[in-house]
Amino acid sequence: MLFGKKAATVGLDIGSHQIKVVEVQKGGKGHALVNYGIAPLLPEAIVEGEIMDRGLVIDTIKTLFETRKIKSNEVVSSVSGRGVIVKRIPMDKMKEQEARERIKWEAEQHIPFDIADVVLDFQILNPDTGNNQMEVSLVAAKNETINAHLDLLAGAGLNPAVLDYGAFAVQNAFELNYAAAPDEIIALVHIGADITNINFVKGAIPFFTRDLPVAGNACLQLIQKNLGLSYDQASELVRGEQVQDVSAESAAEAFNGFAGDFASQIERTLSFLAMSGGGEKMNRMYLSGGGALIPSLQQHLADKFQIPVELFNPLQKLAYDPNLFGAAGPEKVAPILTLAVGLGIREVK
Ligand SMILES: Nc1ncnc2c1ncn2[C@@H]1O[C@H](COP(=O)(O)OP(=O)(O)OP(=O)(O)O)[C@@H](O)[C@H]1O
């Protein structure tokens, strides 16, 4: 055994397209990925973050744990989407304990949800921004969103060791694997099926995060429509497989069409970046999630924004047995595991 006998931490990412799970062990040498699994979900099981078929999602989680022989029922998982809001806010300078008492009142000024219906958390980003002020990252998650998530876990026989916010988990994976200059603006672009989450970070500080309604599903729909294909054929094409009667040129044209739409959506967020004091320019972009693998997307974004655009590799700093990924290697899987790895590397007491 690579890293002693300590139980691994299980990171569980319940996505609308597929469920991802990882087991991460911590040892003197750092982190090791000892196991992972991905299980597809029917598209109607979770729609726009909302659980439509609870039984199906629970069965899929249970089967995934069984087939991957995961024994632990303590999991680190996350919520994201419309039921969660994160904001960077100024507050009077005070100690963390004091801020904890005060945060509800602050949240009322900054969060458009009824404060009675949310769970609040916060983190002091900068304890002294001058003028007796500090800067805080405030997270508000709707009770409804959290309860639906906990209900799924309970149904699958799992206990929540930690419940995180999805974008923070991606950022956590980033901080483990990459070094960024303190003044660089990094765009972490996490492309799922329904939603793309873009999180601009500077140093360890999330400048602002936003969900865009274009991701893998929008690409599949466009490909289906433009090339007259079925859902399955479009999925094959997106995964880089050949589809009968589709020429390489027409496929390339369709993917370029999607990449263009996607890049425009990202461009629109840049004015918000400027408003939040981040300047107009990102220095670098990392693409994660299954949608990161959409053909020509990476190149298109690099050309449009004239910055380095990389595929996120959350396993860069993790040890693992190469046999875990078979002959194909981890390249086509690693970006899909980003959020789950960000959860699996969390400290669990
Ligand atoms: N190898 C691949 N190449 C290209 N695209 C892929 C690949 N694998 C998955 N995708 C696309 O990525 C999307 C799924 O990505 P991911 O697993 O990150 O989503 P999810 O977490 O289930 O969804 P969401 O976060 O929106 O709830 C799908 O739209 C799928 O078509």
Ligand SMILES: [Mg+2]
């Ligand atoms: Mg996802």
